[in-house]
Amino acid sequence: MSKQLEIKNLSVTVETTEILKDLSLTLPRGEVHAIMGPNGTGKSTLAKALAGHPDYEITSGEVLLDGENILEMEVDERARAGLFMAFQYPSEIPGVSIANFLRAAKQARLAEGEDLDATGFYKTLYEKMDMLHIDRKFTSRAINEGFSGGEKKRNEILQMAMLEPKYAIMDETDSGLDIDALRIVSEGVNKLRGPECGILLITHYQRILEYIVPDHVHVMWNGRIVKSGGKDLAIELENKGYDWIKEEFAEPAAKA
Amino acid sequence: MKTANGLADQEIFDAHLASQSASGAPEWWLDLKRESWRRFRKLPMPMRKDENWRFASLGGVKLDGYELGDSSPPEIADKEVLKRSENVRQRAGRLVFSNDRLMDSEAISEEWAKKGVIWLPLEQAVREHEDLLRKHFMAQPIKLGSEKFSELHGALCSAGSFLYVPKGVEVDLPLVAFHWTDRNNAALFPHTLLIADDMAKVTLVDFFSAHDRSSRNFICGVNDLYAGPGARVTYISAQDWGRDSLAFHLNSTQAFKDAFITSLNVNVGGRQARNESHSQVLGEGAHTQMQSLTVATGKQEFDQRTLQTHFKGRSVSDLLYKNALLDDARTIFSGLIKVEEDAQQTDAYQTNRNLLLSPTAESNSLPGLEILANDVKCSHGATSGQIDDEQLHYMRARGIPEPVAKQLLVFGFFEDILGKLENEEIAENLRTLIRSQF
Secondary structure (H helix, E strand, O other), rough: OEEEEEEEEEEEOOOEEEEEEEEEEEOOOOEEEEEEEEOOOOHHHHHHHHHHHOOOOOEEEEEEOOOOEEOOOOHHHHHHHHHEEEOOOOOOEEEHHHHHHHHHHHHOOOOOOOOOOOHHHHHHHHHHHHHHHOOOOHHEEEEEEOOOOHHHHHHHHHHHHHOOOEEEEOOOOOOOOOHHHHHHHHHHHHHHHHHOOOEEEEEOOOOOOOOOOEEEEEEEOOOOEEEOOOHHHHHHHHOOOOOOHHHHOOOOHOOO | OOOOOOHHOHHHHHHHHHHHHHOOHHHHHHHHHHHHHHHHHHOOOOOOOHHOOOOOOOOOOOOOOOOOOOOOOOOOOHHHHHOOOOOOOOOOOOEEEEEEEEEEEEEEEOHHHHOEEEEEEEEHHHHHHHHHHHHHHHOOOOOOOHHHHHHHHHHHHHEEEEEEEOOOEEOOHHHHHHHEEEOOOEEEEEEEEEOOOOOOEEEEEEEEOOOOOOOOOEEEEEEEEOOOOOOEEEEEEEEEEEOOOOEEEEEEEOOOOOEEEEEEEOOOOEEEEEEEEEEOOOOOOOOEEEEEEEEEOOOOOOEEEEEEEEEOOOOOEEEEEEEOOOOEHHHHHHEEEEEEEOOOOEEEEEEEEEEEEOOOOOOEEEEEEOOOOOOOOEEEEEEEEOOHHHHHHHHHHHOOOOHHHHHHHHHHHHHHHOOOOOOHHHHHHHHHHHHHHH
């Protein structure tokens, strides 16, 4: 069995509009791949479709997580299979504390009848919080309620650290972060980097890639991956902007 | 004794009066009861056209088929009842009633007794503290529709707790009262009278419960809270009456200068349960919080009528009523904020939130404002909605199965109130009660 997240010929429609068109991409475990591209090109759609958001209809293709098609799975099953999505706009959930939320998520990963070791849970939680410079008082705070943009994103990374996914999709985690928050978030992600985790980093800006250096960079345009390369591709994009991509890969009809 | 017309029968009242008299109740108290009975008999039953009864099911509001709770001894042994009344271990005193009979009176701890705190069963307080009782007992009629039942309470009540905290005394552990019933068709009239003098501080908790979940009872309880200048009063009630019961809980609250009152009602019981609450802000700088959490299941109807009156300014009243509705349950919330002319710089808020967990549940909201002052901040709002899909998706995206995620969201709905309770043991009790409804 291959340890990789394999997206094969994926097409996704949102309210009758096709956003992803026959997109294919392979993310091996242990690697960090960045997806870059102009706004409105389908980057976030890819993330949401993979996580199983009900508004995103998959019309064709498959997504194999270590060989298993996750498109057959419910949202929570995908997560338990090892897929993690760091949301661009994480939900605020009044009345549910971070600790209770994460306990429920951890408990859901245990076999039936098995109980979570509470002491061990809190020990790990505090370690990860310290790593991400999150005040321990946050454990009893309601998830994301009244959090700043930076706090919300750090909370996403905290959840990722606690749930130890095989593959993490980070949907514009850098958006809305100031430089300090970006550094903390990036440090956190770098610590989670390793042979057991593949990371798909979706971003509009090259900035975060200075902190989280990708193994591969893919450029997305009009619902497809149109160009792939090494980390230098990100720098090229930063220097040249996205216009040349748009010109080079314009709609076939326009080209003809 | 069961009679043809139930609680409205003269022989019911005569028997009650005789038993009160036999147990040494003073004449002034019996007179109060006679007057209440006379007024009760004169007042009409609620009628469809009454604005205060809009949306309520009147078909089930009947007085027949009930007998007085204390007319025969309880069936469940004292020891068992007391065991079930152990859920608040950290307490300053406890009273336990079953079918309106006193089962246990745990005197207030020496420490506070010495400072003049009075904590007694109502009947004993009537004999020993005439002045306080005459001044405060049902002295604030609330007039939100249940006047007739309030008079019936005045006429027939004997069980209940009396708490007086003198000037400057702070009781840092809660006083706890339990009202149980183990008999079908018993009518109960639990009373709570809390008087906190200037700068006093105290917490009182009432638990209302039927041993048998399917029990049919008539309950008309009254709780009156009085917070003198600078006093801080917390009142919490948990209502878990049998599911075939008709229950009224009528509350009046008086907050004097700089007083701070929090009252929280948690409701899960009854077939039809009506809460009326009138919060009066009588002094400048006073602050009242009126909170309610309800889980409505089956065909239950919860009917909530509230009034926040500001007589003096620079004061705050903040109402938050939250209902979670399942199955075919119904809730009615009708609230009014009244700001009198002199009450400038008043902040008054009223919020009713309904979480609809079933397509056949029904919530009704009637918020209202009546403002005579010109420099005030007032708001009222009512929302009814279902579980938020995005929140649910977010939780599921972390691997939490849908039913668990929904449950966390529903419990979370109540946490903005429960999470702020100072007393964690009481909060945990209330959480348990709420969770057991799902």
